[in-house]
Amino acid sequence: MATGGNTVESKLPAELPLDFLKKITNDFSDERLLGTGAFGSVYKGILEDGGVIAVKRLGENSPVPSEKIFANEVQNMMVLKNENIVKMVGFCRETHKKLVTIGNRHINANITETVLCYEYFQKGSLDKHIFDESTTVDWEVRFKIIKGISKGLQFLHNLPRPLRHLGLKPQNILLDDNMAPKIADFGFSRIFDQGQTRMKTGSVVGTVGYMAPEYMYHGEISNRSDIYSLGLIILEITTREKNSSSTDQKHAREYIQGVTENWNLEQIMVKYPELDADGISQVENCIRIGLQCVDIDQESRPTINEIVNMLNS
Structure with missing residues (x-):
């Protein structure tokens, strides 16, 4: 609070x-x-x-x-x-x-x-907590944060006039005293008319490392633009590894490729030795969801309702 x-x-x-x-x-x-x-x-x-x-x-x-x-x-x-x-x-x-x-x-x-x-939230933004080795944010809290961000985005996407945030990144997610996430900074946001699914813009702004490729290269905005950014955040929270690129889409894809190649079951068990079988399954699920969200083909990305359902399953 x-x-x-x-x-x-x-x-x-x-x-x-x-x-x-x-x-x-x-x-x-x-x-x-x-x-x-x-x-x-x-x-x-x-x-x-x-x-x-x-x-x-x-x-x-x-x-x-x-x-x-x-x-x-x-x-x-x-x-x-x-x-x-x-x-x-x-x-x-x-x-x-x-x-x-x-x-x-x-x-x-x-x-x-x-x-x-x-x-005002004294704990500040998400990026100050999920990468620093000196802070102990355990998996249970990380999973709660992932679910909270997803539910916040679900609310925005399911409004009568849906809102696309277009600026999702760890710096724009604040944490309250109970580590519950709050989506912030709506300066780039766009409101869609009811039934509208896409729009084009000639003014592409934001943090490149979290931008969906179709938005960055073609100015195309849809709900899948936010899904791409959410996927990167899910991967960062789960792996505790930072997508270090804020200026280069190529480096962001290299980060995604690194997660794809390295975060198998063995890696998860090494990084989360304290987890039981259910916890390991949750981590596997989040890696899988995150990678689906950052698919180059936007039509292959899940909707926010599908993501919330997968996180709750």
């Missing part, structure tokens, strides 16, 4: 003034900085009653215009209520005058600040 989550939800209005957000983040100070990504920086916001929220200040140079991110995240996320989806608790979009220099001229320009506020 997020620190101060109930307090935040009950006391913060949906639309927040910029001055208030500056106050709770100490004017977006470096001491409150939680992390920086493609869209901007995230700060720890401390409320007067001790509650905490995550405050994402969108950067001017993000790969997607701030107004598009704002529309995606606010309009899409305010209505998303699911135990495996991060909850948005507030937002701000204010325009103010700022003195800027263009050539030799100084002019007052209109600058729009866009800030999005979410539940």
Whole structure:
């Protein structure tokens, strides 16, 4: 559960003034900085009653215009209520005058600040826990995380107007105090009309190592785009080995090939000596599901409903 989550939800209005957000983040100070990504920086916001929220200040140079991110995240996320989806608790979009220099001229320009506020999770993102050998995340917890992410994606894909996330990766999955996963960062997301199965885009953005090939090379978006990313995450959680490529699709395929060749029954028993037959079977199942999800042929990838059923079987 997020620190101060109930307090935040009950006391913060949906639309927040910029001055208030500056106050709770100490004017977006470096001491409150939680992390920086493609869209901007995230700060720890401390409320007067001790509650905490995550405050994402969108950067001017993000790969997607701030107004598009704002529309995606606010309009899409305010209505998303699911135990495996991060909850948005507030937002701000204010325009103010700022003195800027263009050539030799100084002019007052209109600058729009866009800030999005979410539940805060002290444990941070998934990538901080599944690869570090110094942390002990046992198989039972790993399996629970895989099932939770899959259920969150199932919720998104089965909405009346389905949502494709397009940014799934361990850095965009947060963990609560009980290690339950929460899908976050919807800046790249796309909403489909009911019955729509595909769309094309000329603007391909995201982390290359987790992108489905048909999306990266042809701009084709479908529910199978998210399935590919989910498959890589399942493999990373299960093998504890990182898909080290964020910039090269070729290296991502090499990672997948390595899992295919090396993670047989013998390898599983060596890496998970503490597991009984049921546990070994779960690991085998997750490897098999993950590899199906990252099939080059998108039509060969399972649907999210099939994945959840396989994980529960």
